[in-house]
Amino acid sequence: RRRHTRYPLVTGVQTCALPILTVRRLPVYLVLDTSGSMAGEPIEAVNNGIRTLISTLSRDPHALETVHISIITFDRTAKLIMPLTSLDELNLPSISTPDSGPTHMGEALQLLEKQFKSEVIQSTSSTKGDWAPFALVMTDGKASDRQVFNEMAPRVKNLGFKHIVGCLAGDDASETDLGQFCDPVLRLATMDSAAFDQLFTWVSTAVSGENKSLGTSKSVELPPPPKEITL
Numbered sequence: 001r002r003r004h005t006r007y008p009l010v011t012g013v014q015t016c017a018l019p020i021l022t023v024r025r026l027p028v029y030l031v032l033d034t035s036g037s038m039a040g041e042p043i044e045a046v047n048n049g050i051r052t053l054i055s056t057l058s059r060d061p062h063a064l065e066t067v068h069i070s071i072i073t074f075d076r077t078a079k080l081i082m083p084l085t086s087l088d089e090l091n092l093p094s095i096s097t098p099d100s101g102p103t104h105m106g107e108a109l110q111l112l113e114k115q116f117k118s119e120v121i122q123s124t125s126s127t128k129g130d131w132a133p134f135a136l137v138m139t140d141g142k143a144s145d146r147q148v149f150n151e152m153a154p155r156v157k158n159l160g161f162k163h164i165v166g167c168l169a170g171d172d173a174s175e176t177d178l179g180q181f182c183d184p185v186l187r188l189a190t191m192d193s194a195a196f197d198q199l200f201t202w203v204s205t206a207v208s209g210e211n212k213s214l215g216t217s218k219s220v221e222l223p224p225p226p227k228e229i230t231l
Helices: 041-058 061-066 106-119 148-158 177-181 193-212
Strands: 026-031 067-074 078-086 134-140 163-169 185-188
Touching: 026 106, 026 193, 041 061, 041 177, 061 067, 061 163, 061 193, 067 106, 078 106, 134 177, 134 185, 134 193, 148 163, 163 177, 163 193, 177 185, 185 193
Parallel strands: 026 067, 026 134, 134 163, 163 185
Antiparallel strands: 067 078
16 A cells, blocks of 8 residues: 655745746837827828737737837827737727817827836846837827927936837928937828838837847847838
8 A cells, every 4th residue: 555645834934936937028109199180091091000010010929929019199188098018918999089189299208208117117136127118109290288398308218218219290290309309200201091001010020120139139220111201
């Protein structure tokens, strides 16, 4: 007959919890102008472009594991449409515009700073945090809240993003505004669906390239933009 050994319960011994291994995230923030001038075809093109971005990244197994996306919009107010969410859990909302109103880009940068500080996990001496985030800031105008914008632009620039890409859509968009904290600054030749599709396809290529370089010493530059987009 096989004997079963009963081990005594050991008390008073401090045990060490095993570390929980998690995948380091690559946060991607989309900060999008939804002021009244974006109504109609432009905002529909933006919605289609975001769907293209999500679809493209979701076909990349490594991106599917690491990329998390957040969407912030701004018109007369800044709104958090979606906090950082993994691609496989993302339920993409439809973005709309008001009939008219100001462009509070400064308020959007305030919200971006708040989300960065509350969502992005920083590395410590003992643990690895998230990878340096990527951001796209797109506008077709100028910041209406000048005082807030002038205060926030340098603060966002110094937050710790790997890339903050600016995109000017339309002739009224201010290169001076985005140039304060974005590099590079792109300009769409038109505001139709083809141009926005090219923009978000380019963003997916840039994020995928950045994603593939994670954990290596290789420095990856942003890809050149397509002909519909100028630097």
